[in-house]
Amino acid sequence: MNPDDSTARRDREWLDADGNPIDEDHRGLVYDIRTLVDRRRALGIFGGVALTSLLAACGATDDTDASATPSSTGSSSPSAAPSASATTEAEASVPLDEVPDETAGPYPADGSNGIDVLDDSGIVRADIRSSFGSSTTVADGVPLTIALTVRDAATGAALAGRGVYLWHCDRGGDYSLYSRGVENENYLRGVQETDANGTVTFTSIYPACYSGRWPHIHFEVYDDIATAVASGPIVKTSQIALPPETNDAVYATSGYEQSVRNASQVSLQSDNVFRDDGAVHQLATMSGSVTAGYTAALTIGV
Structure with a gap:
């Protein structure tokens, strides 16, 4: 696309129904964010993921405001909630504090205190309520x-x-x-x-x-x-x-x-x-x- 075409398209976005320019103070959040990004792009203030999420969120809000259909009670249809995958990806991109190192205590059974259960057949399992091997006792509790x-x-x-x-x-x-x-x-x-x-x-x-x-x-x-x-x-x-x-x-x-x-x-x-x-x-x-x-x-x- 020719850069001049892109500029012309964006300029047309800020015209009212009669073709008159909309004052900057009334162009909305999307305009503000785009302006901010244009001014700061060279400084790299926003990361790629964060920038995409920010503009997407603004776009969704703007689209919802423009296209919401009033219901019989006079309220507008709510916008869609963020997807689980998007939430997971966002969480995964954020550093977190390292969990403190703590003692294994006197009963680890990992070989460091005499007993080693880790090399026993059956130790790899999801349900740990019962014993395995020679005993099948099930631990009671909530x-x-x-x-x-x-x-x-x-x-x-x-x-x-x-x-x-x-x-x-x-x-x-x-x-x-x-x-x-x-x-x-x-x-x-x-x-x-x-x-x-x-x-x-x-x-x-x-x-x-x-x-x-x-x-x-x-x-x-x-x-x-x-x-x-x-x-x-x-x-x-x-x-x-x-x-x-x-x-x-x-x-x-x-x-x-x-x-x-x-x-x-x-x-x-x-x-x-x-x-x-x-x-x-x-x-x-x-x-x-x-x-x-x-x-x-x-x-x-x-």
Whole structure:
């Protein structure tokens, strides 16, 4: 297209129905944004993705205002909501803080403290409620789905194909393979590979609050599944903190009685792991209910 043709087309956009020029003060948001971009393009203030999103949003708003059809009640039809894929791409382009490194604790079963469950057949699984191998015991408790999303802290990009090992205590506050009475169980432990969105999802039960610790879930991130099951180098070791409101609701149910007292004696600020920053980057987002089960979601930067 000839540059002069483009300029002429844009000039015609700002004429009224009688062909008279529209004053700049009344040309609207799209005109303002285009003018701003023209003035700052050489400075590179807007990135390609951000600029495209900004103009698209303005265009959508302007088109909606111009084409909205009044309903019988006098209101206009709402514009379409942003697509999920666009939202995901936007989130993935934003850097995020790296999740703090935390202790794996005394019961990791990753080979660092005697027991190694990572090389056992059956450890790679999504449902970690039952033991595998010689035992099929199922851990009781309020259902909990754990969705952990792993992203590159520097870029926000989803890290697909990473290995994630996750474990936590049972309803009584005991850790399989270590605690008295469950030494021969290996439930509430599992390994999975992150999907294209960097997410792994485990089916589990809500952990107890045992004496001296805030309710939490342990995890380790590896470069891939092969490295995880070989107990290879760990990229990140950290913990997920569970929010007080959900803890209160769960611990009021049968089987969690001892958690009520334990939870009353600890806080995020006094917990020996989360007290450094109050679990700012480790506190899960919760949805669900006691009867339907909960989902704990957390995005971490590594």
